[in-house]
Structures are given as structure tokens and as C-alpha cells.
Amino acid sequence: MRAYDVERENEKISLRVMLTQGGTGFTLFINNESPETIELIRLWIIDITNNFHYNYSIPEEKKVLNPWSETFLSSFELKGFIGLTRRNYYVMRLVTSRGNIVETPPFIAVPGPVTEPPWLSLGYIEACFNKAETPVYDLSDSHLKTTPYKGGKAYISFKNIGSVTVFLTYESTIVFRSIGGLEPKCYAGYLVEWYCYVWDPKVEKWMLKDSGTITHVKDSKAIYPGEVVILGFEEPSEIPGSGAGIREGTYDVFFAASGYDEFGKIFFASIYIGTCEIP
CATH class of the missing domain: 2.60.40.1930 (Macroglobulin (MG2) domain)
Structure with a gap:
């Protein structure tokens, strides 16, 4: 060495x-x-x-x-x-x-x-964006295809690589931040649905196993260690849930997560997804 x-x-x-x-x-x-x-x-x-x-x-x-x-x-x-x-x-x-x-x-x-808050979960930090275990390899406009994102609802494949079960809430958002220009613009959409798929080798297709919606009063399913889910977000806008929709351009894309773990500890965290071109 x-x-x-x-x-x-x-x-x-x-x-x-x-x-x-x-x-x-x-x-x-x-x-x-x-x-x-x-x-x-x-x-x-x-x-x-x-x-x-x-x-x-x-x-x-x-x-x-x-x-x-x-x-x-x-x-x-x-x-x-x-x-x-x-x-x-x-x-x-x-x-x-x-x-x-x-x-x-x-x-x-x-x-x-400053001390680490005892109510803050680090479970979410042990998570990543899946690249192979669901039909959505990256950012997509479909929960069943690898279609590159071009607007509308957005979908990502999320994997819990930690040892703690986590739940995601409606306040979780996907965030698009423009690259270039004098004043960067941001657009965001709330998390509204989730899907679980399994690969069927007999028909060589991804088959829907389970799905559900996420609202102000209904959180995601329990995402167990090692489990992969597809997360669906409403169409991003200047104000999540309202306002002008996302415009053409180049964006850095983030997942801003809000949720809690199996012990009731909450988390706020973000992970960079990548760069996206909106035509």
C-alpha cells in the first residue's frame, strides 16, 4: 500500500x-x-x-x-x-x-x-434506486415499462437495502430542479401510489403482485428489508398538487422522502436520482 x-x-x-x-x-x-x-x-x-x-x-x-x-x-x-x-x-x-x-x-x-434526535430513523438512508429487479429500471412515465420520462406521472423503482422495515407517506415527493438559467426552477409531485411486480419465467413477463394508493391518511405498504417497490408520483408542478406543470428543459431529479420505520421513528431524507431531459 x-x-x-x-x-x-x-x-x-x-x-x-x-x-x-x-x-x-x-x-x-x-x-x-x-x-x-x-x-x-x-x-x-x-x-x-x-x-x-x-x-x-x-x-x-x-x-x-x-x-x-x-x-x-x-x-x-x-x-x-x-x-x-x-x-x-x-x-x-x-x-x-x-x-x-x-x-x-x-x-x-x-x-x-446538536445531537442526533432520538426520534430520527436512519433506516431510509439504507435505500437505493433499483436498476434490475422490476420493469422500471430508472425514472419512467410508466409503472410497467422502462419508458424514459417525458412528462405526466413519474415512477421510480425503490429498494430497501437496510435492515429496518420502512413506510413512506404522502408528503414524499419527486423533485425536478432545472439546470442552467439565471434562476433555477423547481417542480414537485406527491407520492400517490405503489406497485409490486414479480417476474414470471413461464410467460417471460412482469406480473403485478400487489398495489395500493397513498393519501393524506393512508401510507405506503410496509417495505421490508431487501424488498423492491415501484413508487408513483402525481405530475410534477410548481406547487405540488397545483400550479403550472413542468416545462421542457434539463433537470436534476431527487426523491425527497418522508416516512417512518417499524419502531415509529420518522425520517426526512433525499436521494439524487439523476439527470432528466424533458422534450
């Missing part, structure tokens, strides 16, 4: 967040728990609630972190810092010059020390 790889593997950083200014600012305490000198490159702040992310350069005087030492980074020191939105959920990611990424647990923007 090369010296660089050894140094990269040796890097170990712990993070602790203190929120200030009524929850809109922060102080990030950074502890080097390794024998390596670590160079800090960028700080990413992910707004889970609104599905946005911001990244900032580390000030020169805070870039180098000596072995077994601690420093802190204040939001006042970040050039162009956009304040946190009170009561939104966030994650912070710190990137080092050796390519390591350290992440805080999800937290809510309220004043005081």
Missing part, C-alpha cells in the same frame, strides 16, 4: 455542531483524532428539508489541522454564507485534501448543541 493510501486511511475526524444566532448560524468543532496532518478543503451544507446544498471554501487560516488537535469553524468565517433556515433539517459534510468525507448526523436548525 502506498504512503498516500496509508495516510488517507489513517485520517480520522469527529465533528460537533453548536447552532448560534437563533439557529441560523453555527460553530463547527473539528477534532483530528489521528496522527496525520489533515488539510480541510470544503464544507458542504445540505438542506434536507428543501433539497438544496451549499458548499464553501475553508478559510486559509483554518485549512491545516495538526495531529491530535481541535479547531472550530464559525459560519461568520465562510465567504458568502447563506444562513440556515430555522427548523429545517440539515447535514454537514467536511472534505479533506486526501478525499475523505466526514458527515454530521442529521440535525434540526434550532439554537444550542
